[in-house]
Amino acid sequence: MKNINRYLTLTVLGGLLAFTSCETTELDITANPNALTPDQASVDFFLNSIQEDFVRQFEGDADFDLNDNFQSGGNTTGDGFNELGMELTRIVNMNGRNYTSVYQDSDMNDEWINAYRGILADIRAMQPLAEEAVQTRHLGIAQFIEAYLMISMVDFFGDVPYSEIIQGEEQNFNPAVDSGASIYDAMLLLLDDAIANFNSTPSADPAVDFFYGNDYDKWERAANTLKLKIYVQRRLVDSGAAASFNAIIASGNYIQDSADDFVYNWSATSATQPDARHPRYGINYQAAGAGEYMSNWLMSLMDTTGDPRTRYYFYRQTPAVPGAGEIPPNEELLNCSLETPPQHYIDAGFGGDFCYLPNGFWGRAHGEADGIPPDGLLRTTYGTYPVGGQFDDDSLSALTVGGGGAGTGVTNLLTAFGVDFMQAEMAMVAGNMPAARTFLLDAFDKSVAKVQGFLVGREGGADTSFEPAPGDITAYRNTIGANFDAADDNGKWNVMAEQYWIAHFGNGVEPYNFYRRTGFPTTLQPNLEPDPGVFIRSMYYPANAVNNNSNITQKADQTVPVFWDTGSVPAAN
Numbered sequence: 001m002k003n004i005n006r007y008l009t010l011t012v013l014g015g016l017l018a019f020t021s022c023e024t025t026e027l028d029i030t031a032n033p034n035a036l037t038p039d040q041a042s043v044d045f046f047l048n049s050i051q052e053d054f055v056r057q058f059e060g061d062a063d064f065d066l067n068d069n070f071q072s073g074g075n076t077t078g079d080g081f082n083e084l085g086m087e088l089t090r091i092v093n094m095n096g097r098n099y100t101s102v103y104q105d106s107d108m109n110d111e112w113i114n115a116y117r118g119i120l121a122d123i124r125a126m127q128p129l130a131e132e133a134v135q136t137r138h139l140g141i142a143q144f145i146e147a148y149l150m151i152s153m154v155d156f157f158g159d160v161p162y163s164e165i166i167q168g169e170e171q172n173f174n175p176a177v178d179s180g181a182s183i184y185d186a187m188l189l190l191l192d193d194a195i196a197n198f199n200s201t202p203s204a205d206p207a208v209d210f211f212y213g214n215d216y217d218k219w220e221r222a223a224n225t226l227k228l229k230i231y232v233q234r235r236l237v238d239s240g241a242a243a244s245f246n247a248i249i250a251s252g253n254y255i256q257d258s259a260d261d262f263v264y265n266w267s268a269t270s271a272t273q274p275d276a277r278h279p280r281y282g283i284n285y286q287a288a289g290a291g292e293y294m295s296n297w298l299m300s301l302m303d304t305t306g307d308p309r310t311r312y313y314f315y316r317q318t319p320a321v322p323g324a325g326e327i328p329p330n331e332e333l334l335n336c337s338l339e340t341p342p343q344h345y346i347d348a349g350f351g352g353d354f355c356y357l358p359n360g361f362w363g364r365a366h367g368e369a370d371g372i373p374p375d376g377l378l379r380t381t382y383g384t385y386p387v388g389g390q391f392d393d394d395s396l397s398a399l400t401v402g403g404g405g406a407g408t409g410v411t412n413l414l415t416a417f418g419v420d421f422m423q424a425e426m427a428m429v430a431g432n433m434p435a436a437r438t439f440l441l442d443a444f445d446k447s448v449a450k451v452q453g454f455l456v457g458r459e460g461g462a463d464t465s466f467e468p469a470p471g472d473i474t475a476y477r478n479t480i481g482a483n484f485d486a487a488d489d490n491g492k493w494n495v496m497a498e499q500y501w502i503a504h505f506g507n508g509v510e511p512y513n514f515y516r517r518t519g520f521p522t523t524l525q526p527n528l529e530p531d532p533g534v535f536i537r538s539m540y541y542p543a544n545a546v547n548n549n550s551n552i553t554q555k556a557d558q559t560v561p562v563f564w565d566t567g568s569v570p571a572a573n
Contacts, residue, residue: 289376
């Protein structure tokens, strides 16, 4: 294993960081460190940029504005790891029937550039300034973000450059890739450094801490929770993962309450330069209507089971979908409404969800790649949670630009309900089904409370009489428990996995990782194409990285697993 330096060093990233030097007047001075020389940038400016670029790594851009750090590319909508994961796990529509054609090497350039030229570049340039000024908590936050970023890069790409990015004061234009396992090891050590810095006495705290407002007890709990995530993700290849996981749980020093969740709250103070709305809101709440399709599979699952979170997640713009019975098929608006379901959909029991759903839930099947009709003000879109959209109170009318919560959404990264799901998974692996059931229901309780609390103070015009009654929530909860009790082991995994998908709505990273780790749920809607090609076990390296770095060789295909992925994805992919 390569010896990875876990300490930030005084240099810039070879071939990845480029400070722009130009003539300026006082009017040209900005708080963007990427437009300044290092001696002009403050530690606080660097940290602001690091935090924003970090959340954009997961959420992508809001409206394809260059000010949102990186452009949309290829077939994905707005990019970002969350969107990629949601598409692959049926949480939102994947626009393309063949996996290889949808996820090409050119699609990954922006995530790669944002990670290396954006986040890591700023961290490396910030460090000497922070050390000199004894701003140790700035360093702690940067170290935490670096750890989170790098394990995510491993999760999506596998082996990636890390240790050779820094070569003393020499620039390295061809850093070799490190094994994903060694990067995970290094990030655990880096988190220890972050925790030490959180507990230090700095000369000053950050001027802006977007996540915890300078509460370093919460930062420490988040760091330990990130360790829990690491141990769960590598449990298939780490015989000591369970013991390490349980030791942190025994300490009690991790995220247990939703008030401590590691989240990014979008202020929505501006719609341009930069767009401060939740990116999924910016893409969907437009004059032309929604820019994305919701997943027929997920909407059907939640609607037919009476899930109490449905009205918060989805906003319906019409009372009926063409062909669903209430209104006749319409070739112009919904081409598939005149088509019969493909045989493999019928065989898998999804013939009814092939094209349209009842009750106005207008989405698309997994892999539906028809052209885009004029349905932007008809299709179902994101609701109140988590993007700050409109609550579905049966108004069944076209969305309003700036409506609902105006984009004051949230990006969930590490959550209390997510920790409960981690504990449920570890209990399932250990064969402790009663404990798994308890954690599963605890996760549900926290998820519902978080979702319901999100509407408070966010949308004054919503008719809250349409919120689910306590009795309806209890009945749904009891059904989860009863289904879990009645199922065999595989069925129990399916019950938990479906709830995992629903609770993590908006965060595609965790379901994508869970799916590769466990192979559940097996109840997912098949791809519309009978032979969609290989399932994406890891993304291609970006074309630019392969073309410009002689030490990076493109993968043969996207079946190459990341180091912790020894599971088996079901055939219905």
